[in-house]
Amino acid sequence: MMISGGGGRSSWSSSTSSWVPTTSVSASGKRIQREMVELNNDPPPDSSAGPKGDNLYHWIATIIGTPGTPYQGGIFFLDIKFPSDYPFKPPQVVFKTRIYHCNVDPDGLVSMGILKDDWSPALTITKVLLAVRSILTNPDPYNAVVPGIAHLYLGDRAKHDDIAAEWTVRFAK
């Protein structure tokens, strides 16, 4: 699973960077622009997102760790890459800040159902960020990409939380 994810990622990023024109009038570009406007008008709580540079298809987002979780106080940066046929294909969400989480692979790739087979074109980046925030609160160890962390989470929750909090202090502050 990890391998396929990594492979898709590299080809993906190359295709998006070569394909995207700066002044796009395509359907995907329009939709992304619209999402940007809506994010500005009605920003989600404790997170933000926007284009990284002049490339509309490459965004950067931040999530502030929810209080009451081992990630509290941390600021996590994410990279969001939109495929050229967005919204019919899911965006790719990668943690740029290191995080100790069973659903985030060592490269930072977020593994969630809605970012893979369960993607729906009616989902927006706002909803994706909300979902990422919710897996920070409630990890899904049964669909984990890092089995070791999932094991620890199920077996010794306190130790898992300690390590996660330590990583947050080390990398996300």
Place this chain on the structure above:
Amino acid sequence: MEEQKRSPRKQKLALVDSNGQNLATLLSPRFKSAAAMAGWDEEALLLASLVVEDTPDRDSKHKKRYVLHSKTPPTNSSRKRRALRTPKARNPVTFLDLDAEETPRKDSGRKKEGKKSCVDNEGSKVEEVGNELREKNQGAPSSGSALPCIDKLRDELSCAICLEICFEPSTTPCGHSFCRKCLRSAADKCGKKCPKCRQLISNGRSCTVNTVLWNTIQLLFPQEVEARKAASASKGRQQVQNLSPETAFFDNLRNSTQPRGAPSRSMRRSGATASTTQDDEDAALARRLQREIDEQSPETTRIRAARVRARRGVSTGQHEDAALALRLQREEFLQTFRGSNQDQSNRLPSSSLARANLRAMASRAMNLRISERRR
């Protein structure tokens, strides 16, 4: 009796000729609002008012007779007439002005305001409010009308896929509506599930436009709809121009034949629409073509379906092949059509006929391949 009936009508006609604008004030607000909904301009309104006078209306006839019996000479005094009509004007109908682009009606409203001094009834007050409302609309051109809940409506009538106002909405069996094009793409690329609730939906190909919803959207957001129509049309043109030198050649050929064919056809369709003759020609051709090649999709309203088909056929970014095939077929048709139109066999030599046939076969094969690939 017969004479009595006719004479007031003549008198009315004379009245219109002498001061035609007075008539606008004679119309009841109810009639005006109905006319506004039908999109009539001032001229049509005046004409219609004459027709209305002819229709058997107990009330008005009685009044006419009353005018005759009172032995007053037929004057042009509009004050008197308005005085007679006040009961009708007292009963104003507040109408929802959905179209912001009704300057003729607004003008008539202005005239009425100018003469308001003689009759100060509630009807004119309502008219005034209406005018204010319309002016507000023009102040904020982004919103189609000044309904208080327009933002909620905009959210509600937006397509969850493209996040814009639904364009030709199609409704799934589970009750969610999307742009037809968006729903089709979603079904093609994301599986046959409703994007909102993941319920199984039928083949996105067979989806039909929800007519009521589409008409509602067109009434509420005319500007957005027009902008999108224009965008898709220009996109289609661009794409057509980018196709190939051969099609460019046939394009020229088509343009050269256009002035001959276009006037008669556009006249038949009483140029009420603001479309150009080229659009008309395109639509006519597409309609004919559709009749020939299309048996799969159920036709609800034929003209609309043809228009949709024409637009979709040339505008979709992904299916360039389909656009090319349609284009070729259109040219093939145009050639044969031109031949039959003029009845000149020397205009179509056998070699070009053969070429046309070959092209038709190729395009049909291409169509088949496309439909197979989609399946």
